[in-house]
Amino acid sequence: MEKPSLPKGTRDFGPAMMAKRQFIFNNIRTVFQKFGFLPLETPAMENLSTLTGKYGEEGDQLLFKILNSGDFLKDVEDIKLQTKNSKSITFDISEKGLRYDLTVPFARYVVMNRHEISFPFKRYQIQPVWRADRPQKGRYREFYQCDADVVGTNSLLCEAEIILMIKEVFKGLNIQDYAIKINHRGILSGIAEVIGGKGNETALFVAIDKLDKVGEDKVREELQAKGFTAESLNLLFNILNVKGSIVNKMAFLATKFETSTEGQRGLRDLKEVFNILEDYNASQDNVEFDVSLARGLSYYTGCIFEVKINNVSIGSVSGGGRYDNLTQTFGDKENLSGVGFSFGVDRIYDAMEELGLFPKEAQVSSKVLVCHFDEESMRYGLGILKALRDVGISSEIYPDQVKIKKQLDYANKKMIPYTIVIGSDEVKSGLLPLKDMERGEQAKISLEEIIQKIK
Amino acid sequence: MEKPSLPKGTRDFGPAMMAKRQFIFNNIRTVFQKFGFLPLETPAMENLSTLTGKYGEEGDQLLFKILNSGDFLKDVEDIKLQTKNSKSITFDISEKGLRYDLTVPFARYVVMNRHEISFPFKRYQIQPVWRADRPQKGRYREFYQCDADVVGTNSLLCEAEIILMIKEVFKGLNIQDYAIKINHRGILSGIAEVIGGKGNETALFVAIDKLDKVGEDKVREELQAKGFTAESLNLLFNILNVKGSIVNKMAFLATKFETSTEGQRGLRDLKEVFNILEDYNASQDNVEFDVSLARGLSYYTGCIFEVKINNVSIGSVSGGGRYDNLTQTFGDKENLSGVGFSFGVDRIYDAMEELGLFPKEAQVSSKVLVCHFDEESMRYGLGILKALRDVGISSEIYPDQVKIKKQLDYANKKMIPYTIVIGSDEVKSGLLPLKDMERGEQAKISLEEIIQKIK
Known part of the structure; x- marks a missing residue:
């Protein structure tokens, strides 16, 4: 097998x-x-009618589809089967997707x-x-x-x-070293407008989105091929390469967007967001206004966000x-x-x-493993176990009669921090050897002291 | 649409x-x-090779199967498609299941x-x-x-x-009124043995399993049809109808199982389980030894359990x-x-x-809704909101400038227990009207007092 x-x-x-x-x-x-x-x-599972057409053609291809139960071929047209047209029968034999x-x-x-x-x-x-x-x-x-x-x-x-x-x-x-990048669809539209790229936004945004991966030259190339003039591309990168504080960037963009209501809407919204952060007394550390942030999905209409963790x-x-x-x-x-x-x-x-x-x-693990030399001490250990759990301490008892070494190995492998090994002495005296598995320290103390120590 | x-x-x-x-x-x-x-x-998703054959034929039918991606019909034999043989092509066009x-x-x-x-x-x-x-x-x-x-x-x-x-x-x-029913495969086998039903266990266990749903007469009928004699059925119900405490039931069964090692194994295991519960100091309330508990799944080999909540x-x-x-x-x-x-x-x-x-x-809901009369009080409210969240109190602010009534309605519908309505007075004095939405009580207190009260 x-x-x-x-x-x-x-x-x-x-x-x-x-x-x-x-x-x-x-x-x-x-x-x-x-x-x-x-x-x-x-x-x-969702009905395929709910899922399809929402993620573009590529997304539709990537949907996992569930085969209908029962005799799923029954109602499929013969011709579709004879021509082995997988695509055309997909929705005949599958109604649901993940x-x-x-x-x-x-x-x-x-x-x-x-x-x-x-x-x-x-x-x-x-x-x-x-x-x-x-x-x-x-x-x-x-x-x-x-x-x-x-x-x-x-x-x-x-x-x-x-x-x-x-x-x-x-x-x-x-996580300390990261950037929350923020931009606005209005600002992207404004840029398209002022560089004369209106009507060609999709190509523009797709190209811009790759800027930090492929660099300026490649983006220029791609957009030139899409019909953008050198002049408009110069203006584009003049805007995209704006440096400085959030306030500086905004002031710079405001001068560019004098004729673009979309661009102005973007700036106004972002300014308001930053004002609210201030009223909330939140620092603007880790927040970046990134004019080149585009994000692929076309359904965004206002602010857009993206978070990157640095140095990974x-x-x-x-x-x-x-x-x-x-x-x-x-x-x-x-x-x-x-x-x-x-x-x-x-x-x-x-x-x-x-x-x-x-x-x-x-980590998830028990806090204590109760170990035992023989059946009598195991039975005694059950009472200890109950007392520990009753106060909310995750604990377990080794379920079989095996050598103590094997029981302690189990505790080590499962990263259980404490063990209590019980033998006939412990059953008699009631004093229990609590061992800190990491430090190797051990002390014979009462159950109450153990509970206090571990809680 | x-x-x-x-x-x-x-x-x-x-x-x-x-x-x-x-x-x-x-x-x-x-x-x-x-x-x-x-x-x-x-x-x-698991490979169908992992899933099929594990749940019986009926289970295989009930598996949700994932349609292979891409041109899934490509390698299917023409004859299977021409004959519209759904069953035979299932594994050709589907490799995975849920x-x-x-x-x-x-x-x-x-x-x-x-x-x-x-x-x-x-x-x-x-x-x-x-x-x-x-x-x-x-x-x-x-x-x-x-x-x-x-x-x-x-x-x-x-x-x-x-x-x-x-x-x-x-x-x-x-949940207080419930029963943990316990039985043992060995006891069921022992019963089969002593009533002369060896080799016919499956039919016997399936029938027994329905006892509390359909009653003794129906089970008798079913087993008679399967070839059990009246004599063996009398013996069967003599055993199944055993009453009394766990100890009594065990003693009774022990007399029946004198010749059955399987039955003895079942009794020995169960006795040990009850002994352990005793050593653990656990009450046996809600635990029932149910000789007729069979559970359908044939892969059990020892103890079996089932839990029922009563009166539902x-x-x-x-x-x-x-x-x-x-x-x-x-x-x-x-x-x-x-x-x-x-x-x-x-x-x-x-x-x-x-x-x-x-x-x-x-219930999951915010503890506090901050409400506001105008923009200034909303901005002031943001600081209050931050202070509440900083000490771990789930809270929110109504995000739009709407009438106070609408804001309070929102709190009621979302079962938010407290509201703080902020107007220009509150902005000036810093004293905030904390309202207990259930009792309708309201008190003007400081932010510190609010935090103390809610925490």
């Missing part, structure tokens, strides 16, 4: 990884809740529950998503997203709170922005404005591992 | 349900960890990581599973399982600890048992004995809802 294996691009998370992942999740969840966001979970992100299921939820929801609706959602992407380092076919969104308000307070939440999560994770091989670990048309795609006529962002936990994990940032507490 | 919908048998969990579910999950997780179990997570339970992925994990695991390995796993079952009340196509297993030891301490964990979880959930429409909410062949199905030659059980969270949820057992704390 073949050895079992995992599907490509998927992973098991054993206890050591789980403990670290839970450390990240708990941190994020606590911050989300502290900011008034409420949890939502949606099913792994969710590709958390945004579309959230939009579906809002549309379906609009009348029960009190807006503004602040929800967070921490669940895996699936993409049939080619697996590579840092890219998996199953990975977790942690999203927080507010819909039903266009208040820029929400944008400011996103920045605050990111800062607080990173503080909790002890991983790219962005979080991103988001404001959208005005979340539910329109489901035929909703009322415009619901919203703003949200997403943490990529798998990438944060990899970055923290690379930087050695996981604290020692990011 | 069509209104979006959910796939049959799946559900969204909005904030109110999520809070209650998290209450259950947290409780279970805390108990598992207190008993030294460590977390594991496996991917939603996990059906947590036991098989756990077994796969153990086989794949055998050399890194320190045995006995105590793992817990809390994840959704998927079954293409016909949806009905209490039966969903996506639902959570919470499993805890110990493998690599045949110590009966583990069985006793399962009972202790169930008791502790139910105590935490305030839901059946069993937890079950498990000892198995000796967990990893054999993956070609593992070494026998790894293990014992485990599973909580059905969806059923526990339904039962607790039915019994009105969710405490008031099983």
Whole structure:
């Protein structure tokens, strides 16, 4: 029989990884809740009619589709089968798919529950998503997203709170060297306008988005090929290369955007966000106004965010922005404005591992292992075990009659910090040898003293 | 455009349900960890070669299968397509499926990581599973399982600890009226032996398993049809109808099992489990020795468990048992004995809802909503908000400039217990009107006093 294996691009998370992942999740969840966001979970499977057409053609290809149950070929036209036309029969034999992100299921939820929801609706959602992407380092076919969104308000307070939440999560994770990049769709539109690239925005934004990866020359080349003149490109890089403080950049852009209402809208919004941060007494450390930040997704309409951890091989670990048309795609006529962002936990994990940032507490293990020389001492140990657990101390007893060495090995391998070895002496005296496994120290003390020491 | 919908048998969990579910999950997780179990997570998708053949033919039918990506028909034989043979092409166009339970992925994990695991390995796993079952009340196509297993030891301490964990979880959930039923495969085999039903065990156990649902007469009928004589059925019900304390039942069975080593093994194991519970100082309340408990799954080899909450429409909410062949199905030659059980969270949820057992704390909401009359007071409110969050109080500010009534309505709908309404007076004096939304009381106090009161 073949050895079992995992599907490509998927992973098991054993206890050591789980403990670290839970450390990240708990941190994020606590911050989300502290900011008034409420949890939502949606099913792994969605109707394909919900998913398709939302992520572009490439996204549709990357959806994992569920084969219909039963005699799924029954109603498929013969000709489709005879011509082996996989594409054309996909929707005949598959009605459901695995969710590709958390945004579309959230939009579906809002549309379906609009009348029960009190807006503004602040929800967070921490669940895996699936993409049939080619697996590579840092890219998996199953990975977790942690999203927080507010819909039903266009208040820029929400944008400011996103920045605050990111800062607080990173503080909790002890990640210090990072940048929250912020920009605004209006500013990008303004740039397109003033350099004479109106009508050609998509090509422009796609190219700009690559700037920090491929450099100015390549971006120039690409845009020249798309019909941008040398003059407009000079103006473009004159703007993109603006340096200095946030205030300086804004002042510079204001001079460029005299004729662009979109550009002015972008500047006004960003200024307001920074004002709110100030009123909140938040430092602007780690916050960067990045004029070249574009983000691929075309549905953003206002502020956009991206977070990078510095000095690691991983790219962005979080991103988001404001959208005005979340539910329109489901035929909703009322415009619901919203703003949200997403943490990529798998990438944060990899970055923290690379930087050695996981604290020692990011471990799950029992605090105490009760060991025993014989059956009598094991039975006596059960009472000790109960007393420890009764006060909330995670503890276990070695379940078999084996040599003490083997029991202590088990404690070491499982990183259990304390052991209590019980023999006939201990059963008689009630004094127990509590051993600190790391320091090797040992003291014979009473159960009460043990509890005090460990709590 | 069509209104979006959910796939049959799946559900969204909005904030109110999520809070209650998290209450259950947290409780279970805390108990598992207190008993030294460590977390594991496996991917939603497994290779079909891992899943098929593990759940019987019916189970195989209920697996959700993932359609291969790309040109999935390319290599399918023409004849299979021409004859529209759905069944025969299933494995040609689908290599992966969604996990059906947590036991098989756990077994796969153990086989794949055998050399890194320190045995006995105590793992817990809390994840959704998927079954293409016909949806009905209490039966969903996506639902959570919470499993805890110990493998690599045949110590009966583990069985006793399962009972202790169930008791502790139910105590935490305030579920008082329930029964942990325990039986042993050896006792069932012993019964088969002494009534002359050897070789016909499966039919016997399947029939017995229905006893409390369909009653004695129906079970008699069914077994008669399977060839059991009236005499052996009389003996069967003489045994199954044994009444009295655990000790009495055991004494009675011991007289019946004089010639059955299997029956004696069952009694010996159970006696040891009860002895351990006694050494642990655990009461035997809620524990029942149920001779007719059979549980369908044929892979159990020792103790079996089932938990029922009384006076609710839901059946069993937890079950498990000892198995000796967990990893054999993956070609593992070494026998790894293990014992485990599973909580059905969806059923526990339904039962607790039915019994009105969710405490008031099983809510997630902000503690405070900061409300404001105008922009100046909103900006002032941001400082208040920060101060509250800095000490860990979940709080939010209404993000838009709207009437106070609307802001207070929002607090009520979201069950936020406190509000602070800020106007120009408050900005000047720094004294803030903290309102207890439930009692309607209001007091003008300082920020420090507010923090003290709420913490």
